[in-house]
Amino acid sequence: MKTAFLCVAAGVAALLALPFLLSQGLLNAAVQMLIAALFATAYNLLCGQGGMLSFGHAAYFGVGAFATVHAMNAVGGAGLLPTPLLPVVGAVFGLLLGSIAGWFATQRTGTYFAMITLAIAELVHSLAPHLKGLFGGEAGVSSMRMPAWGFDFGSTTQVYYLTLGWALLCVALLYLYTRTPMGRLTFGLRENSHRLRFLGYDVHGLGTAVFAISAMFSGVAGGLQVMSNESANYVVFDPSLSAAVILNSYIGGVKMFLGPAFGAAIMTFFGYAVSDLTQSWLLYQGILFVLVMMFMPTGLAGLPGMVRRLVQRFGFAQVMPLVALSCGAALSLGAGGVFLVELLRRVFSQDYRAAIVAGNDWPAVTLLSRDWLPGSPITWLVPVALLAVGAALAWLARRRRAALEAAEAVDAAAPTALEADAIVKEGLA
Incomplete structure (x- = not known):
């Protein structure tokens, strides 16, 4: 436990020091890595801990993004919703849509659950281009970060620290959730939902709550994406984003709490660094995913633990x-x-x-x-x-x-x- 705490403290210290070590271009990549890590951690609450494989989590990321950009235009980053608190809007709308979609999706399990989540995401994705008043059509919706709390949020460094603060807060809340009785029941959903039902628990209600919480934090990630880009386009509902968070989570390791965050950060940086060098970077990502599934079921984050167990053994x-x-x-x-x-x-x-x-x-x-x-x-x-x-x-x-x-x-x-x-x-x- 002490070793894990020291590793986390060292990681947080390194993240705090990044603006002093990286160029503005790499710092912008670090912002995208933090957003992807938060999105993957939120998704892992549903998939890795709850055992519910969703194929449409981009819907809640996108809803959070558009809710945040409309809030930016409506309140101007002032009043009760200053600029640093705007991702709360993404969380609220992600929670609302996640509660509705989760109620329907969790009526079924396994493949049927996955297909329902895919259908809901495809429904939102197909409607978005036609609802131009909400989603802005092909041009999307633009806004600007306004000054608040003594910061103008005009530099990449300030955006990075804003994103880092929200990412650390949300990841900490998700971890604390796993330590609660409801968090323990979430693991029970993955291991044996029939046993939970036999013991008298409302499995459908629990699944809906887990789905809604995961969607809420996904909405926060979408809001942070808008805060970084100052715009939102219906491309955020694209199925490729749902596929990316699944790949990133499994490459990192869904059985470890920070595994998906690690995988998302690594693959985001991989895409940022390699996409300019070769057109085949998506092929490499697919090959890596296949190899991880075949030979490293615990993901890349499980490699240090595997080596430690071998050292203890031999x-x-x-x-x-x-x-x-x-x-x-x-x-x-x-x-x-x-x-x-x-x-x-x-x-x-x-x-x-x-x-x-x-x-x-x-x-x-x-x-x-x-x-x-x-x-x-x-x-x-x-x-x-x-x-x-x-x-x-x-x-x-x-x-x-x-x-x-x-x-x-x-x-x-x-x-x-x-x-x-x-x-x-x-x-x-």
Whole structure:
């Protein structure tokens, strides 16, 4: 517990110091990471803790966004709703829509629940372009952050601290919720809702409440998005946003409280940093999701815990070679895969085919600041060699893990010194 508290305190201190360490462009990316982390944490209350997989959580994010932007235009960031408190409007409208939608959706469970949430989100998404008075059509609705509490909120640094304050407050409230009796019952929904019903609990009412609370905090995230961008467009209802929060949550790890926040922050930064370098960044995100689901069911946030358990089980000196082999395999396989994908993408692009037609030759492809000839065997040997090395390291890592488990089994089966003495004495007698 003390270690977890120190890690959280160190993380908060690092977040507070970011404006002094990053440029304005990277600080704006940090704002988007905080918003995505809050959205994923709110979604995880429903999916990871409540066991209810929603395919349409962008609806509540979007409603919170539009409610906040209309409040910004209506009150001007003054009076009872100064600019720092405007995300409360997003929370209220997210709660209202979440209560209504949750009442219908939680009538069913499993696949039927997921389909109902998808249908509700698609309904809102299809209506938004036609309700121009509410959603502004293709142009959307714009506003401006107004001064309040001695701040003008004109700089990215002030917007960052405003977003950070709301994100920390909401994440803390969500964590405190998990420590309440209702939070414990939420875990019961995931584990065995039939048992809760047998014990006399109103399962439908509990599911509706969990859905509404998750939607409320999603509305706060939508409000913060508007505070950052000073505008809202019906694109926030797009199904891709609902898909993104699901991917981010599972990549981070839905069984850990901060896992989805970690996954959302990592993938948001990944998209910000890599989208300018390659058009295939969504492909890499999908590949990462598949690999996490296949080999790391606890998500990326579960890796430190996995290593800690291995150290407790086998010892530090025995585990470090296994970790080194695994990291080497991941790096080599990743480098080989990226090289191959980028090379194939360039070779099969329309521009490259046009260059072949114009020159009747296979021109060189620029990759990693170097020209590679697609007709040369060396060009294709590089990714093949990287993939082969990665596969070999992965095989060695599996062998190392199997050897450690076999040695542990032998040690467990071998009698202790006292047991051996007892066996000898019994034999002599």
